[in-house]
Amino acid sequence: SQQAQPAAVKVLKVGAEATFPPFEFQDEKSKDYVGFDVDLMKAIGKQMGTEVQIVNTAFDGLIPALEGGQIDVIASAMTITDERSKKVNFSKPYYKSGLSIIVKADNNAIKTFKDLEGKRIAVQIGTTGAEEAKKIKDAKVREFNSASEAFLELKAGGADAVVNDLPVNEYYLTKGGSKDAKLVGEVLNAEEYGVAVAKKNTELAGKISKALDEIKQNGEYAKVYEKWFGK
Ligand code: GLN
Known part of the structure; x- marks a missing residue:
């Protein structure tokens, strides 16, 4: 049939x-x-x-x-x-795209990538942000499975900054993140x-x-x- x-x-x-x-x-x-x-x-x-x-x-x-x-x-x-x-x-x-920095809203010490020297930086594992953070002198880089976990670490005070893709950082801030975090510095690297x-x-x-x-x-x-x- x-x-x-x-x-x-x-x-x-x-x-x-x-x-x-x-x-x-x-x-x-x-x-x-x-x-x-x-x-x-x-x-x-x-x-x-x-x-x-x-x-x-x-x-x-x-x-x-x-x-x-x-x-x-x-x-x-x-x-x-x-x-x-x-x-x-x-x-x-x-x-x-490009990489950018997010810090706590009340942090006035970090304004550029240079200011990240010796600081605690939260990043997402395997990303260009993680790679760049590891190049920063004396930085203590902590890697998380997701960008949202890195943002949480910043919020909890376990990190001084998050290095991550600019459009994702901006979206996080517009969706409520700006209550306690802000974008600082120039965008690093055209990606x-x-x-x-x-x-x-x-x-x-x-x-x-x-x-x-x-x-x-x-x-x-x-x-x-x-x-x-x-x-
Ligand atoms: N654009 C960055 C990279 O490729 C981050 C990508 C992501 O976390 N999804 O490493």
Whole structure:
């Protein structure tokens, strides 16, 4: 007997460390994964004709998960670095970022990265923020699994500063963090986020870059950008 088969739906498994608002986080009510990267990957997936599924993964476990084939891509506010480019293929950049400092609202001693010398710095493990903090002379760097835990450590008085991506620091402050914390200093390093795919998967990186170009052309990228960052 011949039965119509449903069209095979290919699902793109997207690894993300999903406590990094506004890029990837869980909606409190629906528990759905939401954020800029999630909407961006949905728009890219639509362009490629695939569904996307978010796989919540520890930040320092993302590249191993990609290499092990548990996920197809990483979209997790991941900065394109030379070190990471040895292990993964990045798409074209999709977002410009940089590192910044958050301190307690009443801290007037720390105003620049130079002022972090000898200080206690909370960071997220495996991130560019962690790397930069470790370069600071005599700094005592404490690494947490998520940026939100680093913010909590600052609030609890266990750290003098958090070094983390500027848009995430800004989002934290606007969502209530500014009651007891503030942003100080210049933004360190121009960083760019990219979607990562496994080294062997050269074709997929090209497809994602092409889809990214297309959603920039057709206005979908701008819609997603406005939704999360305003105009
Ligand atoms: N952009 C930073 C990095 O790539 C932090 C990313 C993150 O914590 N999700 O290291």
